[in-house]
Amino acid sequence: MNEMELVRQLQTGSRTAFDQIYERYHVQAYRTAVLLTGNRADAEDVVQETFVQVYLHAKELKEPAGFKSWFYRILTRLAWKCGRNGKREIPDEDIAVRADRADGGDCLSRLIGKEERERIRKAVESLDEKHRSIVVLYYFNDFTTAEIARITGCFEGTVKSRLHAARKKLGKSLSDNEAGGKLLRAVSHAE
Structure with missing residues (x-):
């Protein structure tokens, strides 16, 4: 199923569509959040909150073709908010490399x-x-x-x-x- 169809189904409240979108986006979202927040715990929180917001507000997305940009806007803004409220720390292992392996590099x-x-x-x-x-x-x-x-x-x-x-x-x-x-x-x- 293509992404626009998944997004349309997500907008109707489909849990199956949400699960498929999660599978497509979670690795790259985590990698991005680690790079933006500087630590794993905050990155996990940002990714979790991003998916919660996506599920709760999918109906507000006017154009399903713009889903990816909308998703990363939510993630980026949550990471910025987290960065202003928290302390950045350097991860003790290379998270991006682990995510790369899971994502095919x-x-x-x-x-x-x-x-x-x-x-x-x-x-x-x-x-x-x-x-x-x-x-x-x-x-x-x-x-x-x-x-x-x-x-x-x-x-x-x-x-x-x-x-x-x-x-x-x-x-x-x-x-x-x-x-x-x-x-x-x-x-x-x-x-």
Whole structure:
């Protein structure tokens, strides 16, 4: 069943449709939440609350084709709220790598090793909330700048500006090591 049909069924209160949407989204949602919140406990809370909000408010979604952006808008805003209320801590293990394995991996994982991923994760986590969320949505979730604008409620030009600024900051912090070079090459080829 395609996603639009699932969303339409979810809007009628179908538990089966909700379960299928959960299966499609929970791994990537968790990975995104860890990167945005900085710790596993908060990420789990954010993901759980995101799915609760999705189930409770699915009827309010006007266009089922926009479900993915709507879902990540909820997740991102809950993560921001959590970040303002909580203390960020660096996970003691590479959650994104575990999620990658469960999800079949991504291009970043194929390019670099575990230690390099850890340096990149720390560099991304060092970004402020606005820049970090743009980087996570763009590079780790493959959203376009237009989709990110809808998710964050910013103008697309603002998203592009923040993405450019984040690349510069990441470039400075990663340029001295091999991981930084690989990331920057991957980033420059992603355009």
